[in-house]
Amino acid sequence: MSLAVIDRNDVVLRGRLSAPPELRPLPSGDTLLVVKLVVRREKPRPGGPKSDVFTCVSTLRSLHRHASAWAPDDVLEVEGSLQRRFWRTPTGTAVAYEVSCRRARRIAKAGQRTAPRSA
Incomplete structure (x- = not known):
């Protein structure tokens, strides 16, 4: 069975x-786009967090161009894959999970209403 199936x-x-x-x-000479996306939790626990912040990254130049028009509070939709990244710090190894984006688009500008969520 291939990995593509599993x-x-x-x-x-x-x-x-x-x-x-x-x-x-x-350091490689590439440029990394970094965006922070706040996503509300569907059913937050009482007293618990109501949203999560996800770091989304991309080296795709086409996304870099689109991102120049984005502003805080814009509603975005991103597609990609989850990746874990390690790096060394003065106090040891650090780790982060990031969404490596292959597509991203603005759904609504800041202040605009978006269509209500379907159930």
Whole structure:
């Protein structure tokens, strides 16, 4: 049985952009787009968090161009895969989970109403 049948890593998120998109130069010479997406939880526990913040990244130049028009509180939809990244810090190894985006689009500009969620 092939891995394509066994494994699947697809992520689709829709949420609010919490800060302006950031372009970070990498040591490799590539540029990394970093966006933080706030996604409300469908059924939060009483007294618990009502939303989660996901870091979404991409090296795709086409997304870099689109992101230049995005602003905080815009509603975005991103598609990609979940990845775990490790790096060294002065105090040891750090780890983060990120959505590696292959597509992203703005659903609504900040302040615009979006269509109600279906049940």
